[in-house]
Amino acid sequence: MQQPECRNRDITIQPQSGRVRVLLDGHEVVSSGETLGLTEGGYPTVYYFPRSVLDVLKTESSDHQTYCPFKGYASYLHLRDADGAWEKNAIWYYADPCPLVEQIRDHVAFWGDRVRVLAD
Numbered sequence: 001m002q003q004p005e006c007r008n009r010d011i012t013i014q015p016q017s018g019r020v021r022v023l024l025d026g027h028e029v030v031s032s033g034e035t036l037g038l039t040e041g042g043y044p045t046v047y048y049f050p051r052s053v054l055d056v057l058k059t060e061s062s063d064h065q066t067y068c069p070f071k072g073y074a075s076y077l078h079l080r081d082a083d084g085a086w087e088k089n090a091i092w093y094y095a096d097p098c099p100l101v102e103q104i105r106d107h108v109a110f111w112g113d114r115v116r117v118l119a120d
Contacts (some may be wrong), residue, residue, distance in 0.1 A: 006098030009070040011040040013048075013103045018120030022110050024032045024090075024106065027082045030054065032055045037105060037119075048107035051093065055100065056073055064089045077108070079115070090114045 013036050020035040021028055036048040049091045054077075062076040072094050079090040094101070108119060 006072065006091065006105075007069045008100060009040055011038065011101060013038050013101060016047065016119065020049070020084075020117065020119045022049075023116040024079060024081050024085075024087060024114075029079065033086065035119075038101070038104065039066050041073050044112070045119075046109050046112075047092060047119065048104045048109050049112050051106050052109060054091075059091065060086065063095060068093075070094060070098060071104070081111075087114050099107060 016035045016037050019033045020033040023029065030049055030053050032049050032053050037045045039045050040050060043087055044061040058080040059078070060078045062078055064076040066074045068074065073096070073108060074092045074094055077091040077093070078086045078088050080086055090111050091108050094104055097105050
């Protein structure tokens with residue numbers, strides 16, 4: 001999908017010094033010491049993980065898509081829990097992010113209301 005014109009916003013992306021983990025129903029889904037912390041406006045930091053740390057057997061592509069004028073089009077993945085049930089659209093990523101946030105290309109983020117994100 002062609003990227004519309006992106007707008008500027010006060011967005012900061014910083015490599016995180018510690019390990020960041022994601023838990024789903026108390027089970028670790030992903031853990032990485034190579035995350036990026038993205039902050040924008042007054043929102044809490046969102047941690048972006050290298051896409052390579054995802055277990056492809058625990059994810060499934062979604063048709064859901066959203067648009068952010070500051071980051072671009074987001075695509076989503078479903079996440080399988082330990083019991084085999086799917087947490088719908090729990091993960092998102094920007095395949096072709098706006099230039100301002102190019103650093104998050106090939107990274108994924110998790111909805112904090114569906115999983116527990118723990119930063120050291």
